[in-house]
Amino acid sequence: MKAPTIKNDILVMLIFSAVILSMPIWLEPLGASYPDLLQKFAIFGIFAVGYNILFGLTGYLSFGHAAFLGVGSYTAVWSFKLLTMNIFPAIIFSVLLSGLFALLIGFITLRRSGIYFSILTLAFAQMFYNLAYSVLTPITNGETGLQLARTDPRVIDRLFSEAGEGLPSTDFFGLAMSGYSGFYVCAIILIVAFFISQRIFHSPFGIKLRAIKSNQTRMKYTGYSTRPYLLTAFVISGMYAGLAGGLMAATDPLAGAERMQWTASGEVVLMTILGGVGTLIGPMLGVGIIKYFENIFSALNEQGLHQAYSFMPDWLSNILVPMTSPFVGEGWHLTLGALFVFIVVFLPGGIMEGIDMIKKLFSKKSSEPDFEPIEKKTTPESGK
Amino acid sequence: MDAIFLQILNGLDKGGAYALIALGLTLVFGTLGVVNFAHGALFMLGAFCSVSFYKLLTLSKQVKDESITFFDAFKEQPYLEIWFGDYGTAIIDYAVPLSILFAIPVMLLIGLIMERGLIRHFYKRTHAEQILVTFGLAIVLQELIKSFFGANPIPMPPPEIVSGSAPIGALFGLGESVVYPWWRLIYLAFSGIVIAAVFAFLNMTTYGMVVRAGMMDRETVGLLGIDVERRFTVVFGLAAVVTGLAGVMYAPILPPDYHMGMDFLVLSFVVVVVGGMGSLGGAVAAGFLLGILQSFASMNEIKSIFPGIDQIIIYLVAVIILLVRPRGLLGREGVMED
Numbered sequence: 001m002k003a004p005t006i007k008n009d010i011l012v013m014l015i016f017s018a019v020i021l022s023m024p025i026w027l028e029p030l031g032a033s034y035p036d037l038l039q040k041f042a043i044f045g046i047f048a049v050g051y052n053i054l055f056g057l058t059g060y061l062s063f064g065h066a067a068f069l070g071v072g073s074y075t076a077v078w079s080f081k082l083l084t085m086n087i088f089p090a091i092i093f094s095v096l097l098s099g100l101f102a103l104l105i106g107f108i109t110l111r112r113s114g115i116y117f118s119i120l121t122l123a124f125a126q127m128f129y130n131l132a133y134s135v136l137t138p139i140t141n142g143e144t145g146l147q148l149a150r151t152d153p154r155v156i157d158r159l160f161s162e163a164g165e166g167l168p169s170t171d172f173f174g175l176a177m178s179g180y181s182g183f184y185v186c187a188i189i190l191i192v193a194f195f196i197s198q199r200i201f202h203s204p205f206g207i208k209l210r211a212i213k214s215n216q217t218r219m220k221y222t223g224y225s226t227r228p229y230l231l232t233a234f235v236i237s238g239m240y241a242g243l244a245g246g247l248m249a250a251t252d253p254l255a256g257a258e259r260m261q262w263t264a265s266g267e268v269v270l271m272t273i274l275g276g277v278g279t280l281i282g283p284m285l286g287v288g289i290i291k292y293f294e295n296i297f298s299a300l301n302e303q304g305l306h307q308a309y310s311f312m313p314d315w316l317s318n319i320l321v322p323m324t325s326p327f328v329g330e331g332w333h334l335t336l337g338a339l340f341v342f343i344v345v346f347l348p349g350g351i352m353e354g355i356d357m358i359k360k361l362f363s364k365k366s367s368e369p370d371f372e373p374i375e376k377k378t379t380p381e382s383g384k
Numbered sequence: 385m386d387a388i389f390l391q392i393l394n395g396l397d398k399g400g401a402y403a404l405i406a407l408g409l410t411l412v413f414g415t416l417g418v419v420n421f422a423h424g425a426l427f428m429l430g431a432f433c434s435v436s437f438y439k440l441l442t443l444s445k446q447v448k449d450e451s452i453t454f455f456d457a458f459k460e461q462p463y464l465e466i467w468f469g470d471y472g473t474a475i476i477d478y479a480v481p482l483s484i485l486f487a488i489p490v491m492l493l494i495g496l497i498m499e500r501g502l503i504r505h506f507y508k509r510t511h512a513e514q515i516l517v518t519f520g521l522a523i524v525l526q527e528l529i530k531s532f533f534g535a536n537p538i539p540m541p542p543p544e545i546v547s548g549s550a551p552i553g554a555l556f557g558l559g560e561s562v563v564y565p566w567w568r569l570i571y572l573a574f575s576g577i578v579i580a581a582v583f584a585f586l587n588m589t590t591y592g593m594v595v596r597a598g599m600m601d602r603e604t605v606g607l608l609g610i611d612v613e614r615r616f617t618v619v620f621g622l623a624a625v626v627t628g629l630a631g632v633m634y635a636p637i638l639p640p641d642y643h644m645g646m647d648f649l650v651l652s653f654v655v656v657v658v659g660g661m662g663s664l665g666g667a668v669a670a671g672f673l674l675g676i677l678q679s680f681a682s683m684n685e686i687k688s689i690f691p692g693i694d695q696i697i698i699y700l701v702a703v704i705i706l707l708v709r710p711r712g713l714l715g716r717e718g719v720m721e722d
Contacts, residue, residue, distance in 0.1 A: 061512045111707055115419050115511045119653050120706055123699035126650050130699075135692030263646060266519055273516060331531050337523030344517040345505065 009198060012280070017191050024180060032292055035179045040291050042186035043247045046193045048271045048283035050240020053197055054233050055269070056278035057206060059213035060113065063265045064105065064121030067128040068098040068238040070260030072245025074132075074139065077146045077255045084156035085168045087177060087185075087250040091243060098242020099235050106234035110227055113216070125262045132257035145256035170250050177250050186247055193240060194284070200236070201280055209233055213278075270340050276352025285351050290336070298332040386553065386562050391679045393552070397568040397637075399675020400575030404630035405648055406655035406667040407582060408623035414599045414662035415619045418503055419511050421518040424649025425525040426491070426624050430631025431640035432529055433490055435538050437483035441476050478543050480636055487632045488625055495624025499617045522645065530642040537639035542567040567636050574633050579668055582626060586664070595619055599662065654702040660715020670713055674698050 019026075023041065027033040051065055072094035079090035109120040132140040140146055148167055157168070170177040172185050200206045208229050211219045219226055249255050258264070271290050276282025300308070305321045312320070327335045347354055409423045442462045449457040464472030475482065502521060506514045541547065546566035553562025586592035598605045598612050606612045631640070638644065655674055659666030680686060682694035693700075705712060 059512065061515060108703065108707065112710070115515070116657065116706055116710075118512075118515060119657055120703060122650055123654060123702050127696040127699045130695035131692055134695045262650065266523075269516065270520075331527060333523060334527035334531065337520050337527060340520030341502070341517055341524065344513055344520060345502075348509075348513060 009202065013191075013195055013198065016194060016281070020187050020191055021184070023187070024183070030292070032295065035183050037291065037295055038180075038183040039186050039247075039251045041288055042183060042190045043244050043251070044268070044271065044287045044291060045190050045284050046186075046247065047241055047244035047268050048275070048287045049190075049193055049197050050237045050244070051268050052237075052272050052277065052279075052283045053200060053209075053240070054237035055272060056283070057201070057209035057213060058230055058233055060110075060230065060234075061118045061269070062109075062121040062234075062237075063118055063262050063269070064109075064125035064128075065237065065241045065268055066260050066262065066264035067105075067125040068102055068241035069245035069248070069264070070128065070132065070255070070257065071098045071101050072242030073249040073255035073259060074146060074245075075242070076246040076249035077148070077253055078139075080148055080154075080170060080249070080253055081152040082155065084154060085170050086156075087170050087172050087246075089156075090170075090250060091189075091246040094242045094246030094249075095239050096242075098245065099239040102235045102238025102242075103231070106231050106238070110230050110234060121265075122262055125260065125265060129257055129260045129262070132260060140255070140257060143257070145254050148253050170253055172250075182251050186251070189243070189247065193243065194280075198280055205229065205232070210278075270336070272350075273348075274339070274343055274350055276350030279350070279352040282350050282352040289351075293335075294332060297327070297335060298330075387683065389556070390562060390564065391683060392676060393564055393568075393572075395676030395679035396672060397572045397575075397675070398679060399672035400572045401630055401634055401648075401671075402651060402655050402675050403668045403671025404575050404578060405627050405652040406659065406671050407579060407664060408627035408630075409652050410656050410659070410662060410664055410667040411582075411623040411626070412620055413656065414664070415595060415616050416499075416503065416507065418506060419514045419518070420503070421515050421649060422498070422522040422525065423518075423623075423627060423652060424645035424647070425522040426494070426627040426645070427631040427634075427648050427652075428526060428529065428640065428642065428645030429494060430487055430491060430628030431635045431638075431644065432533060432631075433487035433628060434480050434483040434540060434632045434635045435533065435640055437486045438476075438479040438540060441479050441482075480540055480542055480632070483632055484629060487628050491625045491628030492621045494628075495621035496617060498624070499620040503620065504613075504617075522649070526642045526645055533642065535642060537641040539639040540635040542636035546570060571633050571637065575630065578626060578629055582622070583664070585622075591615070591618075651698060654698055656712075658702055658705045658712055660712030663712065663714045663716060666712055666714030673713075674701065677701060 020042070023038055024033050027038070032038075047065075047069065051062075054060055054062060054065075075094040075097045076087070076090040079093050083089055105121070105124050109117055109124065112120060133142055150167060154168075175181045175185060177185065208219070208224065211224075212226050212230060216226055245255075245259070248259075267290075271286035272283045273286070274289060275284065275286025305324060327338075343350060349356070405423070405427055408426070409420065412418055412420050412423070441464055444460040444462040445466075446458045447461045447466070449459040462472065462476060464475055466472070468475070498521070502517065506517055548566060549563040550566045550569055551562075552564045552569070556562075586596055594605065594610055594612075595615055598610075598615060602612055634640075651674075655670045656667055658674065659668070659670030677697055678694065681690075681697040687694060
């Protein structure tokens, strides 16, 4: 890895911002440029970028992050109900509360590592989920999910205006959270979140987290207590999840417990893995690819497939349609699972590793001795 | 008293299922060292073995319904009834117990394919990667089942003769009002038999002895000239069969649907860590223990003191055990203690 310089970081940051903000334009030809999907890109991007801070840097595989997402969502909806439809306080509260929960859960779960940590987080996530469905129904409204109602107090809003007809919608100081303006709000938050994550990656703190991943015992012998660092990383990623949850509620003011199920945590793991664990851009790529294809694939049906294959000869498309139809529409999750297996088996580093491999392939041809990574030199074939 | 007795029974039969699944899981973990998140899917596949066997038996054709004479009415009649008459009807009635015979080879085959095809390549990878790949596999399996059988639960009838309740109170002299479903009693007995069979296999046969030796020290066993890999493949198959059988017999209790595996997966992991990673006896003991704890927690008297305790008791116990007794109840020293 090249040593990161400030100049480089700023360049990456600028490119990233430009790419994100121009998404409505360059996604147009791909048929993905509508606000709903764009908002999802941004929100899940925040979720995955935050998850990557924990999993990517420290290697601690948490299956409980959906719980923080859920906490964020519920908090935001309650803030809409009680205080104001402005998302600003809602998001602040969701981040703080999910951070608090993360502190609590992290304090307990981080006593163990490896698979035990995974199972502990899983157990906590399951507890949250079950409680949200049963005893906590006064707070979570159980299976129906927490919704806005006309009779909600909304004390701050009432100070300025009378209750209007119908349900009010969320806004950011007057900027509506639906449509493209909603996307831009989410996108700017994503850019800020990404910037923070970039700073963490390249800070001494980030290096310590990486040290924990590569050899925790050695780190301890060097005189560091690892748990405070781990806990900080856990809380930060929990807050990111809460932020994503809050934004999710802001774009669609409804919070349901199914968001907290542990398989939802599995989804963010998948996104992170697909893009490339421990890389900056990777998780964002993973989110984009999964959400994009989810959208495209789950809308396809047999007719759509016939259309998609219309450029092929008839006999070929007649064979291909029945073969591929179980993988689209309702069966999109099948594709997802298969993709997951494929990635873990063949490309554990995700897409970023794939890109690196291709880069190496090309750079080898042009200038061979110049840019050889150090690990390569110790392998037997190049050591002769 | 009656209520407590019933809760113990309830806990025991739930515990029977937990114990069977956890036994399979810990067999795989103890021998192969692989954390298998697709284990719940095996349970689900077992349950769907009985569903597909039932469907197979009730393949039917349309025949004329002779009891209606006004017009030509047709009804579905299974081939088995047409061919064998009343015997056919009896066979269909006993579809669930009979599907055990069908499930054993099928689950063994699935287990072997899974091990040879995928799990084998992950022995040397990290636990996180094992979790991820088997999690992906679990998604694939459950979605395949969904695309074949649909998303709705499919109710499976137990045989007619045991579909009622057993007057268990009268048997134990506790009062006539205490009754319990026959099928659940059968499930409890069945799980006891399977557990006993697995332990007998491991403790009383030479094959089992080698497997146990392999769990202790894989390298030495390999150096003695024994093909450990092949034995372990068989152990994976065995674990798949045990879990599958747990699923087959569970079908009349809980109508199988495609995501039942994921629901049981978390539970079974919790059971395994409470019992101690790699400890077979621990898995069984913890299965029954957690089953009983759960059913006591769902009593109204206890729920009124701690609301919601029935939903979280298992996880709570797991968290406490993991924190105060890192190697579980009966875990061996030195196995996965970090």
